[in-house]
Amino acid sequence: MITVAAAQRPVRMRLDAGPIAQTVDRLSVEFGDQSTREGITSVVYRCVHDLAGSPLGAMPELCERLARQRLLDAADSVGNRR
Template structure:
């Protein structure tokens, strides 16, 4: 998995995914969640804007689950 440099741009799809995934994966702490979500957002940059919040969160959730296995 390629890791992106954390974005300085405030993106609602990133903020909402980080908030929900932080509650879902409290044992991971914020730093890995933020990095995975921002990386997923960067990888999905060509996707339609309306689909981004769901796509970002789903991809990040899957990657976080795999990291716990």
């Protein structure tokens, strides 16, 4: 017989805002001619939300890659190909 321990409550971990702000800064330089800083910030925070559950240490890089791809896709959809 295999015994399975009761599920533990999920642990909420906080993501440091510093790397996220740096991501917004870098993407603002890269996409500043196509989107406002507020728009880029919104995309980045949606990516953070969508990547919830990913390893915390990988979040800044994953978030930046996903946000960059979403911004590129948005530029392509309105004809602003890079």
